[in-house]
Amino acid sequence: MPKHIDSQNIVETPSLRALALAPLQRLFSARPEFIDTLEKTDLAHAAHLGPYDLIPLLSFLELLEELSKRLQNPVLGAELGQSLSAPDLGPAGLLMLQSATMRRGINRYVLRLSALQSASDMRFEPMGDLFSLSYQITGLGRQIWPQDTELSLSSTTHLIRQSFDSRWAPLEVHLAHVPPVGVERLERIFRAPVRFGQAANRLLFAPEDLDLPYRDEDKPLIAVIERHIEDLLLSQAADAPMQSRVESVIAHQLGQQPCTLASVAAMLGLSPRKLQRHLAAEGTSLRTILRDQRMRIAETQLQAPGARMSDVAHALGYADNTAFWRAYRSWTGEAPSTRRSG
Structure with a gap:
């Protein structure tokens, strides 16, 4: 269970307030699926917490996903x-x-x-x-x-x-x-x-x-x-892995403006060289992170019925279909058309 380190609400693990559970308890407290899922995600104790006590964010995320499956409600x-x-x-x-x-x-x-x-x-x-x-x-x-x-x-x-x-x-x-x-x-x-x-x-x-x-x-x-x-603000983990912070910036910029070393570094308040050093220390690079996010988005969009190559290319920040086709083939060794649904 995450806990306060000091009076500024700095927590050891990603957390959220227990009040987030109240609507679930209000709607599903009598459902055995909910009770079983609380046990499975180590949140059975949460019924005894105050609304501003902390619970692990990961447990809450897992609770929602598992409950969706158990209740067969996507x-x-x-x-x-x-x-x-x-x-x-x-x-x-x-x-x-x-x-x-x-x-x-x-x-x-x-x-x-x-x-x-x-x-x-x-x-x-x-x-x-x-x-x-x-x-x-x-x-x-x-x-x-x-x-x-x-x-x-x-x-x-x-x-x-x-x-x-x-x-x-x-x-x-x-x-x-x-x-x-x-x-x-x-x-x-x-x-x-x-x-x-x-x-x-x-x-x-x-x-x-x-x-x-x-x-x-x-x-x-x-x-x-x-x-x-002001008394409740939780630390947003300025010391979170640089890769996670870069992924968040790319998610906001991709398809809207070029994701360059300079633009990403500026969003994080760092110099390009310092950003490179941080990422290298974590065993990665902006190029690698950008490629991985583009691959994930491409795979998801190509599976959608009726997906248009031009829409996928735009979402990934490519100027045209040809640039996207070449990039996708370099990642996977295959043409993007081989992954399209239907």
């Missing part, structure tokens, strides 16, 4: 996200609820995510003519966690609807993992097209939605909530 995370209220998301959720505009609420929520969990990277930033709200788990290797991803983006979507406009929908939803059986159910939840095998998990926003005024802010109340959050 979109469990997304459906769970629609059941959450602002208090379920902690004080960061309450800040969104008190914000005057969508932009202000999202910015506050993103900056305070670490009050709920560590080893996470959420960003709200321009993406061409649109805005992107992206979410990644960092520092836990390369495994993808579809249920947590869909839970996070679905709960954020639901919170935005609760806070500002019940009719709101993102323009698109991007997910890094392969399509589940219930794609249509996902699109009904998000009320938007869902694209899989993407470089990053993200919601896309129309800029004109972001600055519409919805309420006057209660500034004294917001100040109280923010002060409370």
